[in-house]
Each structure stands twice: as structure tokens, then as C-alpha cells.
Amino acid sequence: MSARRDSAVTTATDTGTRIDTAALEIVDANLRLGDGEQTVTALDAVSLTVRPGEMVAVVGPSGSGKSSLLAVAGALTTPDSGSVRVGGHDLLSMKKAEAARFRLEHIGFVFQSGNLIPSLTAADQLRLTSHLGNTKGRKFRDPIALLEQVGLGHKADRRPDQLSGGERQRVGIARALMSTPSLLLVDEPTAALDRARSHEIVQLLARETRESLVGTVMVTHDYDVLDYCDRVVEMTDGRLTPR
Template sequence: MATLLLQNVNKIFGQGSAQVNALTDINFSADYGKLSLILGPSGSGKSTFLTIAGGLQTPTSGKVLINDKNVQTLTSKQREKIRLNHIGFVLQSYNLVPYLTVADQFKLVDKIKKKNNMSADQLTALLKQLGINNLINKYPDELSGGQSQRVAIARALYPNPEIILADEPTAALDTERVEEVGKILAELAHTQQRAVIVVTHDLRLRKFADNIYNIIDGKMTQEK
């Protein structure tokens, strides 16, 4: 059974002449142990797909199931609990707390989610792998875009989520760092049996994917 399942999902914004069909009849499944790559240009519906898949938005019609639970039937508190305990988000905006150092970003996670986070040794190894272990005392406004991106990736992985949803995780990275991030995401999927879903227009990530989908004008197709 798929850990994340979207069935006939539609998302419509606006009304009348201003109506926009952001997603049309989306059917998608993601399994533990697989990295799914969803490719598409800007404005194609990728980010809308990701926020609906993660329970941040609700579809206009259709179903979203996470671990066999229909997200639409859950209370807001139940959805928050699923996001906290099971889903790691890597968003384009980084969402780092501006007045906290890099080290304190992870301490904040510990206060919100008190169990089953990475050990200190695991976090140190991850930061080293991402090339940001020397930035732990820096504040977000002292980081470059690429450094902020890598800190955001590490913070999303720190709570040990079963499902990782990444929105353009390599947009600000050079090719060397794209390779590192691609390897980390693939390793999480394959060796730790996580479900990893990446939406991007970065074709450099293709070689790391188990399944590749294309989304254009809100319609999704899977590559054979």
C-alpha cells in the first residue's frame, strides 16, 4: 500500500472568469524506499501539488491519503500531528527563524518534537556531508542562498520524517552540491525506507529518481 496517495485530485482557485485550474485529475502514489521526482516549469502546479500532498492545503475535490488516512477527514490538530511526526518539508523560502543561529534552529525542533529526532552524531555527520558544519554559529542573514538551502534541508531531515516533501531543494545550489543533496535524498529513500518526493525544474536530479513524473498546466503524467 502506498504511503502517500492522491486520487483524482483537483484544485481550483478563484471563480468565474478569474478561475484557475491549478491541478486537474491528479493521480499519484509514493512508496517507502522510493524517490519520486516531479518535473515541471514555473507555474505548472508543482508547489500546489506539494502543499496538498503534505496536508497544508485541501483539494477542491479528490482524496489525499497518508498512511491510509484520508487527510480531509482529519481535524486540523490531527493534520498538524501528522505533519509534525511523519512529514519533513523542504520549502523554497527556507523558513529559517531569523533570530536563531543554525545550531538553535535544531534546538527549536527538539522543543516542538521531543522524541525520535537525529542523534547529535547523526546531525553532525549530516551537516558535514552538506558542507555546513562550520556555519552552526551563524544567523540566517549571514548565510548565502545556497547555504540557507542546505540548512533548510538539514532541518527538514533532522526529525527523521518518514515522508520528505521537497520544493526545488537544489535551486540555489551548484552542481557539486546538487550531487550531494541528490545522494542524500536517494540514500534516505533506499537505505532508510523513506518516501521522498521532490518537485523541481532541475534536470540534474533525474539520475537519482526511481520514478519521474511531469506536470504541465496542472496535469501530471508518469515517464515510462
């Protein structure tokens, strides 16, 4: 896998050396979805650069293309044109299996309600990630230390049904950070939480973004938590504009 180094910012690589690379660089991405006459423009000439340690919120009405943006940034959907790089790696040049491996090792996903496996303890949710991704000597973080970092060290042996909504979300965030990803993609992290928990979770995301030097893109409808983000961009009919 070749790393192209474009933007003049500093981040950590797989080997721990520091190089100049954007966490995410999308340039002029276009995506149409659907068949025949029923197609819609999900992404319309979208460009977005996120630096390591920067948290960017994406807001916009339902159907404006926010999920499509996350899918393209996360190597889950290939745009019709444009380029997408994560930590300097060109996603569009990767074959399917290579992209799947890359996702596991370089991109963390956080979903609405944690998306945890019901039968596993908090610690085992994290261990599973390192088990799935542990090839070629890649280093994953210590699950217990990471749970402690998100304030859940004392609940490492609890299953999801023994945790609150906010605690489940913390486990989901810790799990997403296991591989020391370049990019964290977060979809509506506060949708299932009350106001106080929502603030705590987004504060935690902002702190981890800075401390782990990960680039974070957070889709949210929660305008209450935007102050924790470094930048807010808005999607409207597939187009991305600063807000």
C-alpha cells in the same frame, strides 16, 4: 488517528514496527483555485503513489500545478475531491489542528534556500523542531548526529549567515528529517545553488531517502539532477503523467 494500510510496501511506523504502507498516496485529486469565472484547474484527476525509500521528481512548466501538488500532499491545501494519505493516515479526515500536528510529526518540508531562522545556530534550528513537536512521547532524532550525517557536525554552532548556500540547504534537509517523517516534500532545492552544489544536495536527498525510508517528492526545474531520482513525473495543465 487511524492508519489505513493500503499498499503492499514496507515502512516504519511511529513505534518503530514495520507495516505495509505507502509514504504518499494521492488518488484522483482535483483542485480548482480562484473565484467565480477566474478559476483555474490546478490539479486535474491527479494520482500519485510514493513508496518509502523512493524519490520522485516532479517537473513541468511554470503554473502547471507543481506547488499545488506539494500543498495537497503536505496537508496545506484540501483538494475539492479525491483522497490523500500520508503513511496510511487519511489527511482529509483530519481537523485543522490535527492536520497541523500531523504535519509537524510526519511530513518534512525542504524549501528553495533552506528557510532557516537567521538568529539560530544550525543545531538550534533542529532543536526547535523537536521542541515544537515533542508531545505524546514522540521521539525526534539527535540534532548533532543528524548534522553529522549531512556533513555539518563541525558547523553545528554556526548561524545561517556563517554558512554557504549549500550548507544552509543541508541544515534545512537535516531539520526536515528530525521527526523521522514518512514523507519529505522538497521544493526547488537547487534553485540557489551552482551546478556542483546542486548535485551534492540532490545526492544527499537521494541517500537520506533510501536510508531513512522516507518517501520524497521533489519539485525541480533542474533537469541535470533527475538521474538521482527513482522516477520522474511531469505536470502539464494540472495533469500528472510519467515521463
